[in-house]
Amino acid sequence: MSGNCLKDLVKLQDLFREILLKMIKPFLTLNVCVIFFFICSMAYSETDTLRITGSSYFDEKRTQVLSKYISYKLKIPVRYENIVSTKKMHALLRQGKVDLAMMNTFQYVFAKSDSINNIEPFMILGDSAGKAKTYRSCLIVAPSSSYRNIQDVINDAAHISLDFAYVSSTSGHIVPRMKLASLNVPYPEAQFESIQYSGGHLDAINSVLTKRTDAAFVSFDDLTNFQLTGKVGKDAVRIIWTSEPIAQSPIVIRSNLPKSLKADLRNLFLNLHKENPAVWHHVQENWGAVDPTRFMDATEADFVSVQQAADKVGKLVYFLNYYEERLAQQAQELKNGDQLIGRQQSAITKQKTILDQQIIQIKTQTFSLYLLGLVVLGIIAIIVVITQASRSKQKLNDALTTKNEELEHAVYDLNIAQDKLVHSEKMASLGLLTAGIAHEINNPVNFIFSGINGLEKNMKALMNVVAEYEKAEQLPSDQLAIQREQIAEIKRKNRYEAVKQSLAEFIVGIRIGAKRTADIVSGLRNFARTDESERxxxxxxxxxxxxxxxxxxxxxxxxxxxxxxxxxxxxxxxxxxxxxxxxxxxxxxxxxxxxxxxxxxxxxxxxxxxxxxxxxxxxxxxxxxxxxxxxxxxxxxxxxxxxxxxxxxxxxxxxxxxxxxxxxxxxxxxxxxxxxxxxxxxxxxxxxxxx
Missing domain, CATH: 3.30.565.10 (Histidine kinase-like ATPase, C-terminal domain)
Structure with a gap:
């Protein structure tokens, strides 16, 4: 009887365990799914964020409007960053940390020249006929100028002050520099009397109008717009050269972006003008093109001519662009210093006002207590007033001590700001001298190059004579007389005596050029020395x-x-x-x-x-x-x-x-x-x- 009960109890226990497992299993499966979904969502947030950058060429607020629309339309997170430095943008592109970049033509072609091969042109502005929007460069002079074409300007380069709009401008610098190179002027700084960068197309036009420069390269389209809006007179300047059309600023994507994402982005851009006119208006204002009607597909062929310019003058423009960025940075430091001084002066004025109010308040309280003591207690009140005045004086001293300490801190901060201003002013002065110093260094360097070329020609002539002497050493004595005649003829043909005399002259010329260059470098080092606190x-x-x-x-x-x-x-x-x-x-x-x-x-x-x-x-x-x-x-x-x-x-x-x-x-x-x-x-x- 007891054995059967035990068996029944075991069967009942197994049945209960089976029912319990069936009840728990769905919950275990649900938990695993929840955990898997959470992990996937985390992975999505890390890997599926679209990384967009915009250059300083574009208005940051308008570019963010487009970025937010992309995020809304494609239902994906977007991280936007405005990149001021061309060098930094190229570094991010090279590292694959940018999926979509809004760049000006200058930045794109120099990225390709810098061997950044993991990007490709994606979109470009077009017109109603399906053609890519372009712009052109032109060379302008005053109406009274005697120069009729670009070759006239080059022929008289030694007496001409030439203005490029600004360093990173495609129409105002890159394409014009390529045109000059095609006309045997690869380095304008060495041939023109002076080279300037006004900082903008309107500034470059005004430099010709005010006769600060003789000629200037600017955007043909900007000049036309300035004339239509009345900023520049219709016949105020005369155009003597116009370039071939230049492709507008492209939108660039990472080459290995997923095909589905590329397709979604392409569909978004191609239909943007129809689906969201408000965002399209921001694009029109941001790109600055004349009457664009839509986005269209961009190809490498759109940028071939400008790419050739970038390949030829890239290193020089990179240096000038870096210098321009450094100059802008120094100007910002000066501005920050001014703001810091303004804040410190405001704080000092505020502290002085509070201190004056406290002094007035203390004097008022002291006077009130003094009168009250005279009325109520007489002589005893006088003692009380004296005691109170003593305590008030101590409080005033403590308050003055505290304010003095605060003023000392403020003066210390002002001294630091002053030191920064002095250093920024010094660097700004050095920046203003850069163009002149480059011109000064160029002259002795050209002198050295001329001497080296002369030495090379003379050495070839001397080696011809030496070669004849070496032949004479191998000849028998009965042929030496004939060889001597040949040697004399070789000497005559190679101007042997004149070559010997000119060797010393070339060496002296090289030594003079090197010393002049060393003097300029020494002057720069002495001016920019950093041991300002050491006697x-x-x-x-x-x-x-x-x-x-x-x-x-x-x-x-x-x-x-x-x-x-x-x-x-x-x-x-x-x-x-x-x-x-x-x-x-x-x-x-x-x-x-x-x-x-x-x-x-x-x-x-x-x-x-x-x-x-x-x-x-x-x-x-x-x-x-x-x-x-x-x-x-x-x-x-x-x-x-x-x-x-x-x-x-x-x-x-x-x-x-x-x-x-x-x-x-x-x-x-x-x-x-x-x-x-x-x-x-x-x-x-x-x-x-x-x-």
Whole structure:
């Protein structure tokens, strides 16, 4: 009886276990599905995000409108980033970190020239006839100019100042540079009197109108629009050359993007003008093309002509584009410094107002307590008032101590901002000299190249003679007389005597060119030295000469004669050479600008004189420029005071110079007369001590 019950109990237990497993199994399957779905969604969020970039050529807000529409339409997440630097965008493209890029023509063709082969053109703007939108480049001169075509300009290049719109402009720089190269002008900086980059097409047009330059390369379409809107007169300039059509800015995609995604993107862009006119309007405004009607497929063939230009002039344009970005970065640092000073000044004003209010409040409370004590307690109240006044005084002292500490912090922050401004001003000055320095270096380098070419030709002639002598060594004695005649003939044909005499001349020419280049590089190194906080022994004449080397092109360009009167008794002395170079640079630059502003100047001259007086070195810099009006002479050393137009000066030059001379425990004085000129007197101690 008990055995049967036990068997029944086991069967019942097995049945219960089977029922329980059947109930739990669906829940286990559901949990596995939920976990799998979560993992898939995580993987989707990481790998299926469409990465879009836009260049600084486009308006960031309008580009984001298009990116958000793509995300909405394709139901996929989109991550957008605006890339200011061409170099950074190329790096991201090369690493495959960009799926779709909105680039200008310049950036695309230079990406291909830089061997970025994992991208392909995808979309381009088109017209109603199904043709790709294009634009053109042109060369303009003043209507009164004698130049009739681009060849006339090249023939007179040594006397022409030429303007490119800006470095990264396809129509204002890349295509024109290729055209010049096809006409045997591969390096315009070496053949034209000067090369400028105005910063925009309208600025380049105005440089011709104001006669700052003789000719300028600009966009033909922009010029037409400026004339239609009245920004430029209809007959204000004359076009003497027009380029072939240039393809508009493309949309580029990663080559190995999934085919289905490519197809969805293609369908979206091709139908955008019909399906969402509002987004299409943003595209029209963003690209700047004239009356585009739709997107159309882009091909490599659309960019062949511009690609050829990029392959030929790519390295130079990359360097200029990097320099332009560095200059823009330095300008932004100056702007940030101005904003920091403004915030600090606002904070100081606010703290002073609060402090004044607290002082008034304390005085009011003290006076009230004093009156109350006189009325109520008499002599006892006087004691109470004295005690209260003592406590109030202590509170006031504590408050003043706290405010003083806050003011000290504010002054410390101001000093840091001032140091940044001084460094930015120094780098900006060096940037403005870059074009002149490039011209100065180019002349001695050309001199060296000419000498090397001459040496190469002469060495070939000498080797011909040597070869005949080597043959003579192998001949028997009875044939030597004939060989000597042949050697004499070879010498005559190769101008042997003249070649020997010219060897020394070529070597001297190469040595002169190399020394000139070394002097310019030395001047740059001395001007840009970073040991501004270290007192170093140096000669003031070396500092002056280093600065003048960098300004040589400015003197030459303005037709200014420099007269130097150095006192041989001036000794080496302890100073801060870097800041001292910057002070001299500011004073010489102001003198040059003052002379350039003198329209009726007959002979331009700057005179530099140094004198040793006991323990003082006096440096006098005189010019015969326009002079300084007496009503502003007291303000010229104030920070941010300037008489120049907005964008032409920061008003920090003379203020920084004054601070540098004070740091040297010296003095800076000025004498001036309007229409006659200005003289600055600098006195520096030869025994500078640490403070």
């Amino acid at each position: 170093t022994k140096a000669h003031v004449h070396d500092c002056l000469d280093s600065t003048l080397v960098l300004l040589h092109f400015k003197f030459k360009q303005a037709g200014i004669a420099l007269v130097k009167n150095y006192d041989d008794r001036v000794p080496e002395m302890f100073c801060y050479p870097g800041p001292l170079n910057q002070a001299f640079m500011n004073l010489f630059t102001n003198a040059i600008q003052a002379i350039e502003a003198q329209s009726d100047q007959i002979s331009s001259r700057i005179e530099l004189t140094t004198t040793h007086k006991k323990e003082i070195v006096e440096i006098v810099i005189s010019d015969n420029g326009i002079g300084i009006p007496q009503n502003i002479i007291a303000k010229i050393f104030d920070p941010f005071f300037t008489t120049k137009q907005v964008g032409e000066g920061t008003g920090l030059g003379l203020s920084i110079t004054y601070g540098i001379i004070q740091k040297h425990q010296g003095t800076l004085e000025v004498k001036t007369q309007v229409g006659v000129g200005t003289t600055f007197f600098i006195c520096l101690p030869t025994n500078l001590t640490l403070t």
